[in-house]
Amino acid sequence: MARPRQFDEDRVITAAMDTFWRHGYEGTSTRDLCDSTGLGPSSLYNTFGGKRELYLRALERYYETVTADQIALLNEPGSAKERLRAMMLHSLDSDLDDTEGRRGCFAMNAAAEAAALDPDVKRAVRRCFDRVEDELCAVVGAGQSAGEIASGRDARTLARQVQSTYYGLRVLSRVQDDRKALLATVDSTLADL
Amino acid sequence: MARPRQFDEDRVITAAMDTFWRHGYEGTSTRDLCDSTGLGPSSLYNTFGGKRELYLRALERYYETVTADQIALLNEPGSAKERLRAMMLHSLDSDLDDTEGRRGCFAMNAAAEAAALDPDVKRAVRRCFDRVEDELCAVVGAGQSAGEIASGRDARTLARQVQSTYYGLRVLSRVQDDRKALLATVDSTLADL
DNA sequence: GTTGTTTTGGAGCGATTGCTTCATAACGAG
DNA sequence: CTCGTTATGAAGCAATCGCTCCAAAACAAC
Numbered sequence: 283m284a285r286p287r288q289f290d291e292d293r294v295i296t297a298a299m300d301t302f303w304r305h306g307y308e309g310t311s312t313r314d315l316c317d318s319t320g321l322g323p324s325s326l327y328n329t330f331g332g333k334r335e336l337y338l339r340a341l342e343r344y345y346e347t348v349t350a351d352q353i354a355l356l357n358e359p360g361s362a363k364e365r366l367r368a369m370m371l372h373s374l375d376s377d378l379d380d381t382e383g384r385r386g387c388f389a390m391n392a393a394a395e396a397a398a399l400d401p402d403v404k405r406a407v408r409r410c411f412d413r414v415e416d417e418l419c420a421v422v423g424a425g426q427s428a429g430e431i432a433s434g435r436d437a438r439t440l441a442r443q444v445q446s447t448y449y450g451l452r453v454l455s456r457v458q459d460d461r462k463a464l465l466a467t468v469d470s471t472l473a474d475l
Numbered sequence: 476m477a478r479p480r481q482f483d484e485d486r487v488i489t490a491a492m493d494t495f496w497r498h499g500y501e502g503t504s505t506r507d508l509c510d511s512t513g514l515g516p517s518s519l520y521n522t523f524g525g526k527r528e529l530y531l532r533a534l535e536r537y538y539e540t541v542t543a544d545q546i547a548l549l550n551e552p553g554s555a556k557e558r559l560r561a562m563m564l565h566s567l568d569s570d571l572d573d574t575e576g577r578r579g580c581f582a583m584n585a586a587a588e589a590a591a592l593d594p595d596v597k598r599a600v601r602r603c604f605d606r607v608e609d610e611l612c613a614v615v616g617a618g619q620s621a622g623e624i625a626s627g628r629d630a631r632t633l634a635r636q637v638q639s640t641y642y643g644l645r646v647l648s649r650v651q652d653d654r655k656a657l658l659a660t661v662d663s664t665l666a667d668l
Numbered sequence: 669g670t671t672g673t674t675t676t677g678g679a680g681c682g683a684t685t686g687c688t689t690c691a692t693a694a695c696g697a698g
Numbered sequence: 699c700t701c702g703t704t705a706t707g708a709a710g711c712a713a714t715c716g717c718t719c720c721a722a723a724a725c726a727a728c
Contacts (some may be wrong), residue, residue, distance in 0.1 A: 283695080283696045283697065283702080283703065283704080284694085284695065284696070284702075284703040284704035284705075285693070285694040285695045285696090285703075285704045285705045285706080286694080286695060286696090286704085286705080287704090287705065287706095288694095288705075288706075306499075306501060306588055308499060308501030308502045309501045309588075311684075311685065311686080312685075312686055312687070313684080313685085313686095321706090322705095322706060322707050322708080323686090323687070323688085323707090323708095324687095324688080324689085324690095324705080324706060324707070324708090325705065325706060325707085327686090327687065327688080328704090328705070328706090329705090332686075332687075333686065333687090383591065384590075384591040385591060386587060386591065390587060390646055391587045391588070393587075393646060393649040393650055394579060394583060394584045394586075394587035394588065394646075394649065395499055395502075395584070395587065395588055397577075397649045397650050398576065398577040398578060398579065398649065404649075404650050405650075407649070407650045408650040408651065411647060411650060411651070435663070439659055439660065439663050440663070442656065442659070442660045442663075443640065443660055443663055443664055443667075445643065445647070446639070446640045446641075446643030446644045446646075446647060446660055446664075447636065447639045447640050447643055448639075448643060449642070449643035449646040449647065450638065450639030450640055450641060450642035450643030450644075450646070451639045451643075453583055453586060453587075453639075453642040453643070453646060454604060454638070454639060454642065456586040456587065456590045456591065456597075456600070457586055457590050457597050457600045457601040457604060458601065458604070463635065466632055466635070467632065467635045467636055467639055470628070470632050470633070470635075470636055471636055471639075474636075474667050476672080476673060476674080476725080476726045476727065477672080477673040477674035477675075477724085477725065477726070478673075478674045478675045478676080478723070478724040478725045478726090479674085479675080479724075479725060479726090480674090480675065480676095481675075481676075481724095504714075504715065504716080505715075505716055505717070506714085506715085506716095514676090515675095515676060515677050515678075516677090516678090516716090516717070516718085517675080517676060517677070517678085517717095517718080517719085517720095518675065518676060518677085520716090520717065520718080521674090521675070521676090522675095525716075525717075526716065526717090
């Protein structure tokens with residue numbers, strides 16, 4: 283019926299996510315996006331609508347891939363605290379990896395840069411955060427059932443404490459290179475549970 | 476000897492800080508800066524050198540004013556936990572204040588946007604974070620001496636835990652409007668000390 | 669007043685911004 | 699094959715980017 287597309291939409295969104303992740307929304311130009319995706323501007327605009335729409339798609343993709351990986355780590359075999367530690371360690375090592383360009387957490391970057399201005403960005407970021415919170419809650423609950431974590435306090439509250447510490451550490455990791463110090467905070471937090 | 480300046484350098488830097496704070500580095504144009512400071516481009520460039528230098532000056536100013544206010548709150552009269560709570564509450568209410576534009580923490584925004592790329596930005600942000608950490612450590616130590624906080628653990632480690640939770644909450648506050656939930660995490664964290 | 673020095677406002681530099689236009693290409697349907 | 703439809707690449711739109719240049723202006727020193 284018509285000419286088919288020469289590109290894989292998924293790969294394009296992934297490439298765009300990577301570019302937005304590294305340089306932020308304002309720091310990424312449409313030409314940067316054309317270069318990283320391999321698409322010409324007409325294909326890019328014809329398919330996605332514009333820079334903002336592609337940014338939102340990139341945030342969705344982040345949820346589907348990176349956030350999903352965090353959830354997966356929380357569901358590996360092991361005790362509750364081991365699983366919490368595995369997720370936090372994985373993110374911290376990713377944050378400190380110079381070969382990856384110290385790009386941090388895309389959702390957190392988007393929260394800092396654009397969540398205040400754009401309700402759609404806010405919603406997309408919140409989706410990532412809420413998903414992590416829910417899964418942390420489940421892990422904490424499992425730990426409580428197993429007698430590994432004290433049952434006195436509300437699982438949701440404990441999960442939010444862990445989540446806050448986790449995101450706070452990722453903020454600190456942007457300017458703090460001392461892996462041991464960050465790790466000590468992780469272990470100290472887990473010991474409190 | 477020569478024509479004197481028609482503007483107050485401090486006021487200009489404060490105005491620039493406010494603009495960068497609200498819109499980020501990439502989101503702020505030199506014309507935005509001219510508008511908010513009242514300076515013409517020639518005066519702005521003659522005095523400060525360029526956009527990047529002014530951004531660094533704005534981060535310095537943030538340290539001198541907002542970070543200093545946080546430190547001051549930690550040194551108000553009251554118990555250690557009361558002082559920790561006062562600082563966190565103040566920031567959270569500032570983060571949630573719609574009339575201020577939900578601009579968050581300038582240092583954290585800079586960390587997310589530019590710390591990975593610019594070593595000078597990284598240094599300026601870290602200065603803010605380290606100052607808070609040091610003061611949190613002092614407050615925790617005082618709490619331990621007063622018997623208010625358990626003396627078993629290292630004050631520095633506890634301070635870092637509080638700091639991480641604090642920054643994590645400020646991340647969450649960008650997309651989470653539920654003040655009560657955020658507050659519950661504060662109180663739960665303080666109860667653990 | 670004149671001179672010397674610095675600041676100021678405005679025009680505008682080349683480059684880049686997000687995006688559009690359009691002729692052409694590449695297919696499926698008939 | 700022809701036709702209808704969509705995708706593509708290249709050129710380029712007006713607007714804005716960070717920044718510079720320069721003549722006029724405003725002072726202090728003399």
